[in-house]
Amino acid sequence: MSGPDWLEVRQGEAPLVVGMPHTGTEIPPEIEAGLVSPWLARRDADWWIESLYDFASELGATVVRTRISRTVIDANRDPSGASLYPGQATTELCPTTTFDGEPLYRPDAEPDAAEIARRRAAYFQPYHAALTGEIARLRTIHPRVVLYDAHSIRSVIPRLFDGALPNFNIGTNNGATCDPALEAAVAAACEAPGYTQVVNGRFRGGHTTRHYGRPDDGVHAIQMELACRGYMAEPEPPTPQNWPTPLDPARAGPTRAILRGALEACIAFAQATRDPK
Structure with missing residues (x-):
């Protein structure tokens, strides 16, 4: 599909859209000029998620990814x-701090209201227009479509959560964004010796899951937040010299197999049931 060069859309015909909103590392020079550290500004990316899910197209899934x-x-x-999590630490639409609370911008360089509006129009809206368009396209083919929002995060970030995050963090906004059968099927796919999981724990689903998940209208949304240790080494503390580490095949192989089962469960759910609408 044609569109901005930072927006990737790989179309499939299965009733599944995989969103990847945080895998990007591109920062326009005029924005980078105001940052404290380009490395710090990229540290909290969802590292290697596009590689970890490289099998999605084989399953016929549509993938929408931003490189920003x-x-x-x-x-x-x-x-x-x-805020999606009132009362809890989080980052903004245009983040001004890292997950650990460090400032991202030099004094007086933080984006003001006009700059936030500009970025929203330039980057946020095209990404979501692509998601909306792909969901609509697939809904003309399938009575049900699943939107699977793919994420990852470092396993230990005390500012955001206590202790080490489970390997698989499934979010459905407490069951509001998808049929219970889909939630259960994805959770079952993630059950494996040596791995931990939680449903609607610290991460219950972000804007994407909550905005698009309309089970009564045939669109079922679910978020997967992975702990990075499941597919890459996590040195503590992360530094410019040691982070990000490469995708570790020994770790990623078993995790990828579990995730493949999760996406297959999404497709099976969508194909097995027919909505009346």
């Missing part, structure tokens, strides 16, 4: 700026 860094715009935040 989440520091420029977080495509999984409410565009109004409202």
Whole structure:
């Protein structure tokens, strides 16, 4: 598909869209000029997710991915700026701090309201227009479509959560964004010796899951937040010299097999049931 050069859309025909809003590392020079550290601005990316899910197209899934860094715009935040987790630490639509709370911008260089609006129009809206368009396209083919929002995060970030995050963190906004059968099927696919999981724990689904998940209208959305240790080494603390580490085949292989089962469960769910609408 044609579109901005930072937006990747790989179309498939299966009733599944895989969104990747945080895998990007591209930062326009005019924005990078105001940052404290380009490395710090990229540190919280969802590293190697596009490689970990490289089998998605083989399953017939549609993949929508932005290569723009989440520091420029977080495509999984409410565009109004409202917090998705009131009372808990989080980052903004245009983040001004890292997950650990460090400032991203030099003094007086943080984006103002006009700049946030510009970035929203330039990057947020095209990404979500692509998601909307692909869901609509697949809904003309299938009575049910699943939107699977793919994420990852470092396993230990005390500012955001206590202890080490489970390997697989499934979010459906407490069951509001998809049929219970889909939630159960994805959770079952993630059951494996040596791995941990939680449903609607610290991460219950971001803007993407909550905005598009309309089970009564045939669109079922689910978020998967992976702990990075499941597919890459996690040195502590991460530094410019040691982070990000490469994708580790020994770790990624078993994790990829589990994730393949999760996506297959999404497709099976969508194909097995027919909505009346």
